[in-house]
Amino acid sequence: xxxxxxxxxxxxxxxxxxxxxxxxxxxxxxxxxxxxxxxxxxxxxxxxxxxxxxxxxxxxxxxxxxxxxxxxxxxxxxxxxxxxxxxxxxxxxxxxxxxxxxxxxxxxxxxxxxxxxxxxxxxxxxxxxxxxxxxxxxxxxxxxxxxxxxxxxxxxxxxxxxxxxxxxxxxxxxxxxxxxxxxxxxxxxxxxxxxxxxxxxxxxxxxxxxxxxxxxxxxxxxxxxxxxxxxxxxxxxxxxxxxxxxxxxxxxxxxxxxxxxxxxxxxxxxxxxxxxxxxxxxxxxxxxxxxxxxxxxxxxxxxxxxxxxxxxxxxxxxxxxxxxxxxxxxxxxxxxxxxxxxxxxxxxxxxxxxxxxxxxxxxxxxxxxxxxxxxxxxxxxxxxxxxxxxxxxxxxxxxxxxxxxx
Numbered sequence: 001x002x003x004x005x006x007x008x009x010x011x012x013x014x015x016x017x018x019x020x021x022x023x024x025x026x027x028x029x030x031x032x033x034x035x036x037x038x039x040x041x042x043x044x045x046x047x048x049x050x051x052x053x054x055x056x057x058x059x060x061x062x063x064x065x066x067x068x069x070x071x072x073x074x075x076x077x078x079x080x081x082x083x084x085x086x087x088x089x090x091x092x093x094x095x096x097x098x099x100x101x102x103x104x105x106x107x108x109x110x111x112x113x114x115x116x117x118x119x120x121x122x123x124x125x126x127x128x129x130x131x132x133x134x135x136x137x138x139x140x141x142x143x144x145x146x147x148x149x150x151x152x153x154x155x156x157x158x159x160x161x162x163x164x165x166x167x168x169x170x171x172x173x174x175x176x177x178x179x180x181x182x183x184x185x186x187x188x189x190x191x192x193x194x195x196x197x198x199x200x201x202x203x204x205x206x207x208x209x210x211x212x213x214x215x216x217x218x219x220x221x222x223x224x225x226x227x228x229x230x231x232x233x234x235x236x237x238x239x240x241x242x243x244x245x246x247x248x249x250x251x252x253x254x255x256x257x258x259x260x261x262x263x264x265x266x267x268x269x270x271x272x273x274x275x276x277x278x279x280x281x282x283x284x285x286x287x288x289x290x291x292x293x294x295x296x297x298x299x300x301x302x303x304x305x306x307x308x309x310x311x312x313x314x315x316x317x318x319x320x321x322x323x324x325x326x327x328x329x330x331x332x333x334x335x336x337x338x339x340x341x342x343x344x345x346x347x348x349x350x351x352x353x354x355x356x357x358x359x360x361x362x363x364x365x366x367x368x369x370x371x372x373x374x375x376x377x378x379x380x381x382x383x384x385x386x387x388x389x390x391x392x393x394x395x396x397x398x399x400x401x402x403x404x405x406x
Contacts, residue, residue: 035287035309035355042294042302044366091117091126098133107137118157128154128163135167139174148174160196168194169204176212184212199236203229207244210251219255226252246293246301253289253308256282260315267324279319283312303363303372310355311379317348321397342395349383356380 098113114130114137121127135150151174154167168191175184188209191197197205210226229248233239260282265275290305325337356376363373386396 035306035313035351036358038291038294038309039306039355039358039362042297042306042362044297044299089120091121091124091130094120095126095130098130102137107141111137122157128158128161128167131157132163132167135170139170144174144178160194165191165194165196165201169201169208172208176208176215179215181212181216185209185216188212199232200239202232203236203239203248204244205229206232207248207251210248214251214254219258223252223255226255241298242296243298243301246296246298246305249289249293249296250301250305250308253286253293253305256286256289257308257312260286260312265319265323267327272324272326276319276323280316283316287312299366299368300370300372302366303359303368303370303376306355306359306362307372307376307379310352310359310376313348313352313355314379314383317345317352318398320345320348338395342390346387346390349387353380353383353387356383 094113094117098110098117101107101110101113111134114134117124117130118127131150131154135147135154138144138147138150148171151167151171155164155171158164168187172184172187172191175187188205191205192202192209206225206229210222210224210229213222213225226248229244233245233248239245260279263275263279263282265272265279287309290308293301293305294309296302320341323341325334329337356379359376360373360380363369363376386398389396
């Protein structure tokens, strides 16, 4: 990955040797920087199954994979009619009626029954579940603003408890899905201040908060939250589902990658070398974080990380072929320099190609196809085409901007 060490000899050959200040050596990294090998070593583990991939929302968080919660039990309310007939009503009956209404395709009737259960039996342990189910039904109907209000109603009526915490988390997830970053941040900070949040739950809270802060371009705060998610993971007794740990590692990689993108290459020889070294260091930092996400073996984040780990080598190649030429070159020297640069950094294309091909294979091993695996398939074809053209002697210099899935 040492672009500076690759390009500096070309400056010497093209311009003639002359003293240059020694740039700081790149920082040591812990990774092999070989996406093909790292992805080849990654195999599906025992973590949770396929996730939809959106960082703002995830089925299974409190929602029982999108299905309302149902319990048997408990209190009974007796009511007498004018004729003296006694009618007994139990929360479980109302729950069963609501489920039957849903099964019959009458969601509004189900919502009314869930709300009646909570109003008539506020102390029943089914009451918070009923109110939570109102949010689930509204969410499935696509009425996201009403669902958020409903989830907040659960928290207001029942400040503690599993359904309350799940409702709080769902509200934050939906706010993030709507890109209402300030509202999502407020909700997540409310959750973080709760006394009933376990280390396991705090992983999700901090990972989501880090993402939300990143979307607001608040890098230091985002990094602190993502680091806190990993810290909570280390404190947890057992974590079977590593989705949010992988998410935290992935977005720490994104933070380094954003810094990588901000480094602009200057034309003076000594400044160019320093800029290339800095980009290499940041690319290595991002790669390490993405590799940690890959190692969590969550299907979605593994494929996202695999794409990024591979594509960063394409970005390094683009950095090299678009780097400013040394000053004072005549036309012949410029042609020599350009050819030599392509020859020296072509290996980055081979590395990127191998990584993307392995990411497609990893998707097959997981039995998952998503935007990241498809993007790797597309990138592999693009890189193969560039290599084919360059093998015929063509100097390929594509645009710098290459879109990635989000």
